[in-house]
C-alpha cells in the first residue's frame with residue numbers, strides 16, 4: 001500500500017528573526033515570524049506526512065496556542081511525526097519540496113536543506129528533492145513579504161500488523 005500527502009505553509013518575513021528553512025539558518029536581514037521558529041519548510045513537510053496517513057494537521061498536533069511550542073525548533077515536530085509514522089507501520093518513499101521565496105536567493109543552500117531533510121526523515125538524500133522558486137515579483141511572495149513552501153510525500157506500508 002502506498003499513500004501520498006501534501007502540505008503547504010507560509011510565514012511573514014520580518015526584521016528581528018533568524019531565517020530558518022529546512023532547519024538551516026540562512027544569512028539574511030529578516031526572518032520568518034511565527035509562534036515556533038516559523039520554519040515553513042519543516043511545517044509543510046510535517047503536514048504532508050500527517051496528511052498521507054490521515055492524522056490531521058500540524059495545528060492539531062502542535063497548537064500555536066500551546067506555550068510549549070513558543071520558539072520551538074520545528075525539527076522536533078518533524079522528527080516526532082516521522083517516529084509516529086514508523087510506529088504505525090509506514091516508511092517514507094520520497095519527499096519533494098518547493099520553496100517560494102523572492103529573497104534571499106536559495107540556490108546556494110538547496111543542497112544543505114536537502115541533506116538536512118533527509119537526515120530528519122531518516123532516508124537517503126536521493127529520496128528528497130528541494131526546489132526553489134521566486135514569486136516573479138507579484139503577490140506576497142514576489143514582494144518578499146513572506147516565504148512559502150509546498151511539500152509532497154509518498155509513504156509505503158511496511159508493517160500491516162499495526163492497525164491504521
Ligand code: MG
Pocket residue numbers: 009010011034038039040043
Ligand atoms: Mg507554519
